Amino acid sequence: MQQQSQLWVITIRTLFFFLLIFNSLAIYSSLEDYLYSDIGDTSNIHGEVGLINIPSSRILDEGNLKLHLVNADPINSLLISTNPFDWMEVSLRYADINTEKYSPYPQFSGKQTYKDKSFNLKVRLIKESDNFPELSIGFRDFIGTGKFAGEYIVSSKRIGDFDFTVGLGWGSLSNSDGIHNPFIDIDDHFKSRFKPYGRGGDLEFDRWFTGEKVSSFYGVEYINKYSGIRFKLDYDSSNAFNLPKNSDFAFGLSIPASKFIDINLFRHRGNSLGFGISYKANYANQIVKKNEFVNQIIFNKSDKLLLSENDAIFSGTINVILREYGIFTQEIFLSANKVNLIVDQSRYRNLNTATKRIVELIRSVLQTRDIKKLSITYKTGNVNIGQVNFSLNKFEKFIDNSLSLSELNNFLEYSNYKNIDEKNRIFQGVVKYPSFYWGIKPDLKNHVGAPEAFYSGQIGILAGGGINIDKNSNIDTSISLSIYQNLDQLRLKSYSRLPKVRSDIREYLQEKYALRDLTYTYISDPKYSENFLFFGGLKVGLFEEMFGGVGGEIALRDITQPWYITANYYWVKQRNFNQRLSFRNYETFTGHLNFTWETPIEGVKLVLSGGRYLARDSGITVNMSKTFKTGFTVGFFATKTDISTLEFGEGSFDKGIYFSIPLDIVSSSYRKDNARFVWRNLTRDGGSMLSGGLGLDGYIENTSSNFLNYLSNGFYE
Amino acid sequence: MIFLCGCANDSIYTELLKNFTILVNGPEDISQDLVDKVPYASMQARLGNSENSLIVLEEDRNNILKWTTSNYVKIFTQNGFVIRLTGLGNELQKIDLDKNHPANLIQFPEDKIVMTSFYSFENPQLIRLPVKTIFSFVKDETIIVLGKEIETKVFKEESLNNLISWRFENKYWVNENKEIVKSIQHFSPKNPPIHLLTTKKYSKP
Structure with missing residues (x-):
């Protein structure tokens, strides 16, 4: 009996110990977020998110734009990749292929080596969940000369700090010792990738997933949480350019140099060292927070009286306040408790921001006339492109955080501009013609990849x-x-x-x-x-x-x-x-x-x-x-x-x-x-x-x- | 072939030049005119090497001052020390200051003192990170604020070993009334430090 109670005490102590440990882990589980800056998934030598030679199923968040330079002799590449959606990756490759000359005629292209342009596409089919891996399908060099053309299906699963990848490759991602192409069992046309020579640049759907053989590839990536360094190891048996190869394994590192830059060092083919550097930023998010000072004007009693009685002072004040923010008042119409403003502005890309700024700036002026409704017409050149109409009171409540945007939307309407009764016009901007403008800016001209240079x-x-x-x-x-x-x-x-x-x-x-x-x-x-x-x-x-x-x-x-x-x-x-x-x-x-x-x-x-x-x-x-x-x-x-x-x-x-x-x-x-x-x-x-x-x-x-x-x-x- | 065409007007080049000047010379101070325009207590503030902007006092609640910027960044100070900063992606939710911290004692030690404060962050969340710091006097210095010379004592607060290897050094310029008139304070490992300069002092009503 005593032994049993001792066992209970030990069990409870053990449970308590583990609870304490788990609790501590829960408190500090977010420590790793502060240990290093994770630069996110990095690219392979082909510009796709992946390991060294092989792609993974990973796709960066939408809005990313990445510039990637790879030195993997004898093929060096400049790549630009972007993510229009969080399930799609598009990359462009400009490759310098040192195994052959630009042309067989030295008088045409001198000693210049072969250059190739191609597009890659990767699309995620299944998103990773706790139990299922992520699955993506990819097309390499799908519009181009076809030098790198290949297709793949790839799956990745993250377990702790490791990310495992396995996939099947066709075309340039396969080799003659691969496995039988399963699509041949569906249709015989999958048997051969050979096509008569074309002009390049066509979308050759009928070449996709063709070829006698398919090769598997796989790899693993380890993320070190103390440094942010990613260690990569992959296996890839393909050799599209028949380069000397001592091993199908490649290994390397991705080192975060800053929030935007990573440096990649790797050894591949068992005989060659290479490096890459990439710059990446997500342009779907504002990188520097906007900080525009909005001057709040407080009028005294006599000012308020003047503004409420004198149309010229009322409209002139609006004009002066808005002009400081690059918003130029063209016309102001006043009827009952409604104001129509026609403005021309070249500062705010998003017209909603311009609308908000106008209300913030002139609300105290409008309050002197107890304005209930405001219409703002935006003008470009001599074209009134449309107007936004709303209840001023509701908009002010939104600015003061007592109304949500969805609530404001009930009182906000976009409409086509229609001519306003001229008798209500209290202000018309005077533009002196002719007016002159001028400016200078840098002028860059580039020509890349010509045979001569x-x-x-x-x-x-x-x-x-x-x-x-x-x-x-x-x-x-x-x-x-x-x-x-x-x-x-x-x-x-x-x-x-x-x-x-x-x-x-x-x-x-x-x-x-x-x-x-x-x-x-x-x-x-x-x-x-x-x-x-x-x-x-x-x-x-x-x-x-x-x-x-x-x-x-x-x-x-x-x-x-x-x-x-x-x-x-x-x-x-x-x-x-x-x-x-x-x-x-x-x-x-x-x-x-x-x-x-x-x-x-x-x-x-x-x-x-x-x-x-x-x-x-x-x-x-x-x-x-x-x-x-x-x-x-x-x-x-x-x-x-x-x-x-x-x-x-x-x-x-x-x-x-x-x-x-x-x-x-x-x-x-x-x-x-x-x-x-x-x-x-x-x-x-x-x-x-x-x-x-x-x-x-x-x-x-x-x-x-x-x-x-x-x-x-x-x-x- | 790549074509690069900038659809920019000349004003972008003016801004580029301005940014370059900031890099070389540091940002320009806020003008006396702008400070005078605002009837409230105000501070000049900037994050890292960005441009200076004016922040105004929004609230005084139990001696914790809440300052606000035009882009809704809120800075909470206790006797000049930043204890909360929200409105940026990564936020300082709270600092539970050591009981011996000058912010609590309202006096600045002549000798070195070691303190432990607890930092809590949001986005990503990290609760009560213990951070040990050493607070010490550095030197006397005369600074110029809006054209006026002010005699100050400079103190620094240096971080010691902590769980996330966060290394920082805060600096405070303290006037003869034991008020911080200028400071450089680190509030999160994921953000540059904030530079604060009192432009219009807050006087309790």
Whole structure:
């Protein structure tokens, strides 16, 4: 009996001990979050999130953009990868392949080694849970020359500090000693990957998951919580380039150098050391917190009396207060307890932020007149693009944190602008015409991967300026001045079966001093209605480096609808290479009907453009993009026209991806500027559009009620 | 082929130049004009090497002052020592100060003292992390605040070994009234230190 009670005491003590331990662990379980800064999953040498040679099923959070440089002799790569969604990873690769020459003809490309551009895609199919691993499917070099082409299915499971990965690879991820391709049992066409040589750049669905053999790959990653260093070990039996190989195992380290940078060191093929460095940031989140000081004005009794009785003082005060924040009052209408403001602003990317700022700034002025309703109309140029109407009292409650955004939304309405009774106008801004503007900015020109030289470029200055003749028209110009350039090493002439509307780019790039553009623009007074906004314009002059001419554009949109239409038509003539006022002989008509749809998927926009292109080919361009709430945009475009892939040349059809990074993401103040990067496979003549046109979509994009609801974060800052 | 086209106007270059100047010379102080515009008690504040901004006193509750910024960052101070800071991604939820801490004693020791305070953080959560610090006098120094010279004593508070190997050194400039007029205080291992400078002193009503 005594023994039994002793046993109970020991058991209770033991339980108590373990409870204490678990309790302590619970208290300190979050210690590891403060022990090191986890930079998150890192990339393999192919730019995919993964180990060393092999991909894992992991995908970074949406909004990430990563630049990755890998030295894995004899193949070195520059990679850019991004995540439009948290289930999708897209990467671009520019590879320098030192096993072969750019071409067999030294007189063509000298000693330059082979260069290859390719796209990779990875999509997560199943998200990891406590019991099930994550599963993803990937396509390597799925639009390109196919040098790296391969497909894989991969699964990863995290257990404690270890992340295990296992997968099956086809194409470049397999070898001849692999296992039987199970898809051959379904259909015989999976047996052979061989295709007659094409132009490259096609989406060759029928090659996917083909080949006699499939190879397995696997690996493990250990994350050290005290340093943030990731130790990687993988097994990969593939050898797409038949490189000397002593081992199928590779091992290495990923070392976090900062919050944004990681350095990778590895040994692979049993005989080669390599390294990589990557810079990664998530542009879906504001990197630097905004910090705009909002000056609260307190009026004394006599001020309040003046503001309540004198329209000129009332409107003038609003005008002065808003101007300090880059919001320019164009007109103010006052009727009963309602104020209509028409403003032009170039500071706030998100119109909801502008709305909030206006209320914060002028609420004390409006209170002197007991204003109940406020309508703000946003104006771009001479176009009132739409208005937001709300109860002032409710909005103030929202600002004072006594009303939630969902409650505020019941009192907030976006509508098309319609003409306001002029007799209620108490203020109209006076703009003196003509007005002048000018500015200078750095001008960079790059040409990467030419046969004569890997990189050619120019650093210069772009000086621009213009005259606003009246509210409808302006003259605009810019001149580029070279400071340093080595573009004259581009000596080879382009070859094209089509009119050389873009492929002569080298000739244009080499000009040291150029008149970039010189245009006269006229935007008509828009037609406003409760149900739509319709406006148009004309443009004449030198639109861009390569073309000048005359043409027009129209736009139709209803702010309450998630779509709008624009159409343009231009007669253009090709400019001389020296980019002064003279032209070459080539001329044509070009024009497109563009349908923009803001899809129900948050921030995803689809633009379909059909029409005639610069090389007189006709077809359609699909442009799909995702805009994050910060303004970061990632998208792709592809154009297919009525020319054959043979006529188009290498690449088969025009395609590319682009990023637009809002510059204020790293600034504590607001601004609308973007840095835009476009990557296309090759510059070809087929499917080329005119640039430098009126671009009326720029007036109305991201301002529909649909998009402003999506951008509701702007109310919070 | 990569094309890089900046759709920026010249003002972004002005900001770049400004940021570069901050890197080289440090950020500019808030002007007397801006301080005068605000009728409330205020401090100049900045995180790390960012630009200075003005924060104003929102509340005094049991001698704990709550300061607010235009972007809703809230800073709570006790006798000039930051004890809570919210509104950033990673937040200092609370510091349970050692009973001998100058914030509790309202006096600054001439000799070194060792104290243990407990830090609690949010996002990610970490509750009552014990942090041992050593507090000591450094030197006398004359500082200039809004063009006015102030004689101060400089103290430092250095962290000792702790569970997350958090190394920091806080600095305090204390005037003859035993008030902190300027400080550099670390409040979380995941954020840069906050630099505070009293621009308009709070006087209890």
